[in-house]
Amino acid sequence: MESIETSGYEIRQATLEDIPELIRMQVALQKDMDSIRENLLRPGQTNVAALREYYSARIRDEQTQMLVALPTESSRAVGMGAGKIWLHADYLPPRSGELIDLWIDPEHRRKNLARRIIAHLLRFFRLNRVDFLVVSYVEGNGIGESLWKRLQFEPVLVTATADRKDVEERLRMPIRRVAPLAYHTTLAGRSRISMTPAPVV
Numbered sequence: 001m002e003s004i005e006t007s008g009y010e011i012r013q014a015t016l017e018d019i020p021e022l023i024r025m026q027v028a029l030q031k032d033m034d035s036i037r038e039n040l041l042r043p044g045q046t047n048v049a050a051l052r053e054y055y056s057a058r059i060r061d062e063q064t065q066m067l068v069a070l071p072t073e074s075s076r077a078v079g080m081g082a083g084k085i086w087l088h089a090d091y092l093p094p095r096s097g098e099l100i101d102l103w104i105d106p107e108h109r110r111k112n113l114a115r116r117i118i119a120h121l122l123r124f125f126r127l128n129r130v131d132f133l134v135v136s137y138v139e140g141n142g143i144g145e146s147l148w149k150r151l152q153f154e155p156v157l158v159t160a161t162a163d164r165k166d167v168e169e170r171l172r173m174p175i176r177r178v179a180p181l182a183y184h185t186t187l188a189g190r191s192r193i194s195m196t197p198a199p200v201v
């Protein structure tokens with residue numbers, strides 16, 4: 001069995017006080033991924049209120065273990081990672097564990113912190129009888145790819161993105177005005193249906 005270096009840092013469950021650092025790391029993670037691939041579907045980076053809500057929910061959620069890594073005797077997190085249990089009775093297997101938001105600040109990398117966080121999350125999954133693990137990572141993230149491959153993760157599903165206009169061009173679709181689009185908006189807590197002309201493409 002591979003040993004995991006434990007000195008110098010503490011791994012513990014995140015608390016509400018860690019939220020500012022979690023948000024900082026999430027923004028850094030997103031920026032990093034954006035520098036690898038620009039055509040990603042991404043959360044709005046500037047929406048700090050939404051991120052606060054997101055981490056607050058994660059910390060309170062019993063099906064999620066949200067961890068932070070801190071240098072010993074420091075209260076400032078320098079790494080994070082979460083494990084979420086998904087229950088899906090209509091699927092096989094009926095429960096899975098997703099590894100999410102793994103990030104270590106650059107100056108604290110290559111000290112086994114990611115491994116230690118993952119080891120903690122595996123214990124959480126084991127306790128909850130979750131065997132089927134899932135992780136999503138950006139294609140071209142060489143370090144992420146090497147980490148997950150080394151830990152026996154095998155890519156099984158590809159998510160591909162495209163600009164609709166490029167696909168239309170490839171299909172040689174004629175460019176013309178399309179029918180007005182019906183869409184739903186929620187205003188002041190009331191749902192209503194509006195009609196607006198779609199732009200000419």
Ligand SMILES: CC(C)(COP(=O)(O)OP(=O)(O)OC[C@H]1O[C@@H](n2cnc3c(N)ncnc32)[C@H](O)[C@@H]1OP(=O)(O)O)[C@@H](O)C(=O)NCCC(=O)NCCS
Nearest residue numbers: 102103104109110111112113114115137143144146147150
């Ligand atoms: C990926 C990341 C979390 C690794 O954190 P870390 O604490 O430095 O990783 P560890 O020291 O625990 O190393 C674990 C394994 O990751 C891989 N790895 C880490 N850094 C690497 C690097 N620079 N080059 C290649 N592989 C690397 C190795 O397989 C390593 O195992 P090894 O030491 O036995 O070779 C960190 O680099 C990071 O935050 N990257 C940006 C965000 C990201 O890519 N997150 C994961 C994507 S889902």
